[in-house]
Amino acid sequence: PLAPGDEVVGTDLEYGACEQTWEWLCAKRGARYIKAHVPLPVSSPDEVVAAIFAAVTPRTRAIFLSHVTSGMALRLPIEEVARRAREQGILSVVDGAHAVGQWPVDLDALGVDCYASNFHKWLCAPKGSGFLYAHRDQHAWLESPIVSWGWVDGNAHFRTDTPFVSRNQMQGTRDIAAFLSAPAAVRYLEERDWETVRERCHVLAVEARERVAALSGLPQVSPVESPEGYRWFRQMAIAPLPHGIDGAELKRRLYDQFRVEIPITGWTEKPFIRVSFQGYNTRDDLEALMAALEQVLPSMTPAT
Ligand SMILES: Cc1ncc(COP(=O)(O)O)c(C=O)c1O
Secondary structure, eight states, X not given: OOOTTOEEEXXXXXXXXXXXXXXXXXXXXXXXXXXXXXXXSOOOHHHHHHHHHHTOOTTEEEEEEESBOSSSOOBOOHHHHHHHHHHTTOEEEEEOTTTBTTBOOOHHHHTOSEEEEESTTTSOOOTTOEEEEEOGGGTTTOOOSSOOTTSSTTSTTOOTTOHHHHHHHOOSSOOOHHHHHHHHHHHHHHHTTHHHHHHHHHHHHHHHHHHHHHHHTOOOSSOSBOTTSOBOOSSEEEEEOOTTOOHHHHHHHHHHHHOOOXXXXXXXXXXXXXEEOXXXXXXXXXXXXXXXXXXXHHHHSOOO
């Protein structure tokens, strides 16, 4: 639990809604949420680890980071962050929303204290499904934000064998249909050799970011893979757009004129386009995007 003066370190690549959750919690507890600046472009995972630990102080109680960041689509080295955090008695809390389904998530091997994810992005399960993992050592103090039948020790619904599950699993009368269908989603991927599908998608993502960068003439934010074999992205990638471009207008034109629905993201006021290839996408989708960008970008690129 956070106390006044405590600090939580996140990166400046995190999903806004999660940052707000930390801001909210820290404000309630008199703690501070600090955003570590991760300099881009990155060339090695060690740089990310160093940037995060540069923001750590003796008051740091938790480090929060995404397994795969939303806006910049980068896989972060959570194993190494979790390992160093544990050495220093700091809790590691990981947002896996874009990793589950794209990357293997072996929670024991990752060594994190807490990991949460939805299942509707890359696992192809319905919205509303997801999971919260907490290492057994953290079960005793973790509270559920919703108090229901399983919360109070001594209540007939309280499971003494696993208070953590007891507090979190039963949260009033909920629609559990999405949860019940998650195993079918996992089976669906297993039966279709999804590793091969992921790799096919990765090839398209690599090509998309190269072709967009060739149009804008700007450098990428990371290599595809670092020399030590660390891969920065898989099915989702970003590519730099010309500086000063009106991202909202580009997004609007891509949809209105070409029916291409795609996020335009940003980092330190620099615009990027984020491509995502899922099993249902084909090369035709990539070609449609490129044809649209080739038509639209030249007329929108500010003169330098
Ligand atoms: C990195 C990341 N974390 C968390 C979320 C939030 O997921 P949900 O809206 O399912 O709670 C998202 C959604 O886009 C995300 O990209």
